[in-house]
Amino acid sequence: MPVGRVIRIIGGFYYIMNNQGETIVAVPRGKLKLTGSVLVGDLVDYEMILAEQAVIEGICPRSIVLKRPFVSNVTQVALIFAHKNPDFNYQLIDRFLVMLETYNLKTLILFNKSDLIDLERAEENAEPYRRIGYQAICTSTKTHQGKLQFLEKLCFEATVLTGPSGVGKSALINMVAPSFQLKTGAVSEKIGRGRHTTREAQLLPLPEGNGYIFDTPGFTQLDLDFLSPRDLADCFIEFAKYKTECHFLGCLHQQEPACGVKAAVEAGKIYPWRYEHYLMFLDELNELEDRKYLRSGRNREKRR
Template identity: 35%
Template structure:
């Protein structure tokens, strides 16, 4: 049983409850453990992934963002990008590199947990759905949750991300019910996703702007690495695909191929 599973309960005579059945999952988020060589389900019944980053302090890590988006695509889950600390962006606003994600089909929401700007838009996205809320530490995930639900009073800053077992920490396997329906699932493991178990031939589909191009590659089994007549590489060369997206693809491809042996 994992975060997000729906179960049926039986109430015992002493008033406590016993789980009698885990209901079928309509979706799941999993990773393949390289060491154990098996699938590890991180969360069940997930509706979407929210990849949370900050515009500054720390700067957005687009390679990690690409990885998280690829994980979402590989699980057929829609993803939304949250850019927090909008107050630190100054006049520059959202850098073009980040704005480019909305051009390829990912909504980009800007928030400021300290002023509450953009939080209502985010709340609207989260209502009634189970969302995996993920991103590197320090970007303001706990602060955003506190802005949404002050009664939660999550620890912010340097305190116990990894160690704490108390109810106020964001350690593994927490499902936070939202006041207007829906849940946030905190699944730290998603960041360490390894594409073992992913067919290298399927990986290009995890990069949505590659999808319409792959059929134009000269070779049907093109891996979009250095093959002649590769439509993906041509698009990278002419600037219509961002180079870091291709680099992120190549690193996942390498890992997927390595895992295959």
């Protein structure tokens, strides 16, 4: 049975790319019809039923499934933020990074719209993340700053682009592969946010078989409800070196005495704003756990 890759899902129709690079429209069989069964990125077995229509018979084993964005078989994530328009926001960046750390994939950060601020300011925005240990590139789709560096990173990877709406995800893909001509949309001046121009995930094969890139819809709000408070510190990668010095096993680096992480913050080895974001997210997660606990208690009462 032939195998193809799902590149887009629109209105119940599944667009599959076959080995020859042709696109076939398909519908899934039986149980696979359920929304979310077949994902963009999936390799699927299909059978032609008409000259131009196919039926998806099964999904090949996946290497990974991401929940947000909801796609499969990714090898790398590129987090996109803008220096300006929408506003630059360290707290939201850290929120996205926490989510991405749970995926255990190669992570790249692009600070886009570098043409809108001074070169120096742009580098200042990116530098802390480089020091923390991330690969961070300043880009501009207007001046093509960072284009070659970005292209190099994309080579032989299946890269998903994620980040808020309006930061230039689709524009960046157009920059590295102009033939895609993806739709882009101006940021609303009134609310300073993107307009959710990209509505669904789409997988695009890079020229000359150099890998894949996924365009995805932006999102501005991100709850950390997929994480337990105990696992949060692991998502702040620069804490790892200092956690081993905490006196208490299971230290949450909050009020505990002899905490290696807090000592590193005080010694200027961890950025204080990163630690503040950690505490802020920890509060959020604790609150979520409390609510979950209360709800399960109420359910137990009801069953009695």
